[in-house]
């Protein structure tokens with residue numbers, strides 16, 4: 207344990223105790239990361255309290271022997287994760303309200319607000335401090351230049367400037383060539399699906415959906431009065447032959463071919479071609495939800511389905527919810543030319559056009575390179591978070607959870623042996639008090655596999671690790687025969703859907 211002097215003008219402790227070797231520190235991690243973990247630990251365990259100053263980077267560097275830029279990077283990450291704030295001219299301080307408490311180990315009571323989303327929840331992202339700063343600056347500049355552009359009704363597809371920036375991004379990131387006229391902005395994926403489907407379908411039309419799949423898409427499809435058809439998924443993605451057998455005359459298919467949600471498989475080229483053949487035969491459209499392709503950790507992604515099809519029958523749907531943050535509520539679709547008229551009319555009928563105030567700042571992010579730089583930085587963080595979560599779950603569950611490490615995306619799937627009762631996962635999750643989903647919640651008709659769908663992005667590593675340990679231990683407890691006997695006493699070993707899952711994934 208090293209004692210680090212602090213020197214801010216605010217009332218302060220003479221020294222900061224920093225434990226750089228405890229179990230909260232990953233031994234072989236980078237220097238900034240180990241410092242970050244030690245500082246996080248000092249904050250969440252109350253050694254340094256909300257509002258207190260952290261030592262100047264130079265002091266901390268000389269005390270710990272870490273390079274000064276390692277300290278600066280660790281501080282930047284603390285700030286980005288909400289553990290600290292920077293005050294110009296005064297230094298770095300522990301945030302008045304810190305995001306969450308990793309354990310109850312601290313002697314001092316720490317003021318902790320419930321995090322907006324619990325640990326392991328899906329839908330969290332991390333935006334790098336530098337990218338956030340650029341975004342704020344772009345928003346500020348755009349607001350100062352606020353003028354007549356924003357005072358009128360606009361194009362139902364959204365600003366041409368942002369649509370052009372998205373078309374450039376799609377070409378460079380996904381090899382998808384399209385004209386800005388083919389792009390429409392929407393307030394997220396479900397909104398884009400609703401608008402497009404309302405332009406191409408009639409009430410009661412059937413839509414193939416992956417089973418297991420993304421419940422929010424299935425709900426949006428149902429809510430609009432269309433009929434989702436649950437088509438099973440295997441290691442090559444949606445089983446097109448089953449779709450043909452179940453509903454050959456469906457009018458559309460919703461798929462996540464690059465990284466199937468939730469299982470993470472990549473749709474094989476054969477299946478992609480089969481799907482496109484079916485769409486041609488049935489005069490149907492394919493909605494490709496490419497929600498997390500920007501986060502590829504190993505190897506190059508397959509070409510998008512829309513790229514293979516040259517935007518003839520495929521509507522490509524993307525979102526800034528993962529690449530920037532969900533609160534933006536900006537997603538988009540790239541559509542076949544022949545759909546521009548009907549989709550634009552559907553949009554105008556639904557909600558006229560998207561809000562204009564943030565479009566310019568998002569275009570600035572894309573055009574300035576700040577978007578790409580943010581992706582590069584957070585990709586590294588997410589890869590590390592993925593590895594920590596997978597390794598902790600696997601080790602702490604003594605191998606009872608199998609955790610394939612995904613090569614893409616912001617979530618992973620942790621599965622029990624298929625013979626385990628699905629209730630075991632529900633009990634473990636409830637006992638551990640973590641967020642994330644039960645794998646069963648993503649199934650519509652197929653027999654659910656027992657396990658969890660867990661988010662690793664946007665959660666500070668120490669909290670991720672602590673939550674993974676809790677969940678793994680609760681899983682071991684739920685697997686014990688006496689526990690099973692006490693709670694439902696059947697021991698049949700058959701996977702059943704928990705009641706909560708049945709209601710959430712109905713349809």
Ligand SMILES: Cc1ncc(COP(=O)(O)O)c(C=O)c1O
Nearest residue numbers: 394395396420467497525527537
């Ligand atoms: C499969 C899938 N598609 C899309 C999204 C993004 O949705 P939205 O753009 O509505 O925020 C998510 C978010 O978790 C998702 O899991």
